[in-house]
Amino acid sequence: MSLRHALLAALAQGEASGYELAKRFDVGVANFWSATPQQLYRDLERLEQDGLISARVVEQSKRPNKRVFTVTPAGQEELRAFGRRPAKPPAMRDEFLVKLQAVDPDDPAAMIAAATERLAWSRGKLAGYDKLRERMLAGRDEDEYLRAGEQIGPYLTLMAGRLYEQMNIRWATTVLETLTNRRTNRSAG
Amino acid sequence: MSLRHALLAALAQGEASGYELAKRFDVGVANFWSATPQQLYRDLERLEQDGLISARVVEQSKRPNKRVFTVTPAGQEELRAFGRRPAKPPAMRDEFLVKLQAVDPDDPAAMIAAATERLAWSRGKLAGYDKLRERMLAGRDEDEYLRAGEQIGPYLTLMAGRLYEQMNIRWATTVLETLTNRRTNRSAG
DNA sequence: CGCACCTATTCAATTAGTTGAGTATAGGGG
């Protein structure tokens, strides 16, 4: 159970409300830890009960009030302790790969559609990451940032996300070509 | 819930027992769908109850008897239907990235250890995939297999796994270099 | 000859995650 820790890590980058975290989890963090809003609210409450984060109500006139969360010293200690424990191997859940595994080579139409969709999805993700990256780099180049940039953790995880989507784009293109070539060969042969 | 479908897809590659599937899910399929043995046994029972797979007891003299599962025609139809439905976006759970996100640049020792561990893990995974690939290619080259190989679905998913681990190896190396360089600079400055 | 490990599975208990709806306020467009 380390959604708790993913939340602590996200809040370590600056205080946020549940709603804001829900959005962060849909863009940046979503790349390596996915969660629904309901999960976030539930775990935020638990983290507060455990004294790892503290909440503060921010009154807003133009929209509903919100509860903004901050990591407490106890939470920071928990994050450090978490960092020292051995990490579980990464786990993936990718429906598209399950589908592709069982593709019928004689009827690849649905799979070609799915691969096209995946390609578009990855391009969208990458575009989002690229924007974030521009903001972080603020004119510097990557080598320079890696040497002395201030948010090295977030930059390296963003880098992982970018590499992952770049890989996906190249791979999905190969999948698409392979499936269409085979279809052509079949109908021609 | 598509462990059901991951199981159907795995069984579509040939009949297997729960125990054998548990091992497959620890090597090949684990790359895009992870599950514990308990999950497999539970879902195999459900799939059997739903008539999507059928079981056959294989008596063994030198070891405990086992139940070997095969996809039924109804199961094959379900797999095809699944292939036509839109896929959910991929979800990842990577503790290492959570840790790295919150790394303290002044105390990167634990993270350097974790990155080293990850690097070793990815190299191990890749070596396993490479062996599987050699067996599938059986002397042919990749282009040839993509054009006419018999198990195109499994090859393309294996390819995804290999690309993923190759990416991880390169990225983890950068992470390692970045963290150690920064440490050196700090202690030297 | 005894102990650890491998095959093959099952049981029980708990925690995590998903789905779908419901509540309330505010701003903008037609």
Next chain:
DNA sequence: CCCCTATACTCAACTAATTGAATAGGTGCG
């Protein structure tokens, strides 16, 4: 003025996943 969208949550019901252990015969090793 009404509807749609966005903010900011909450509740309830359910399904999936994890953890830890139990069972039971067979093999290999010193």
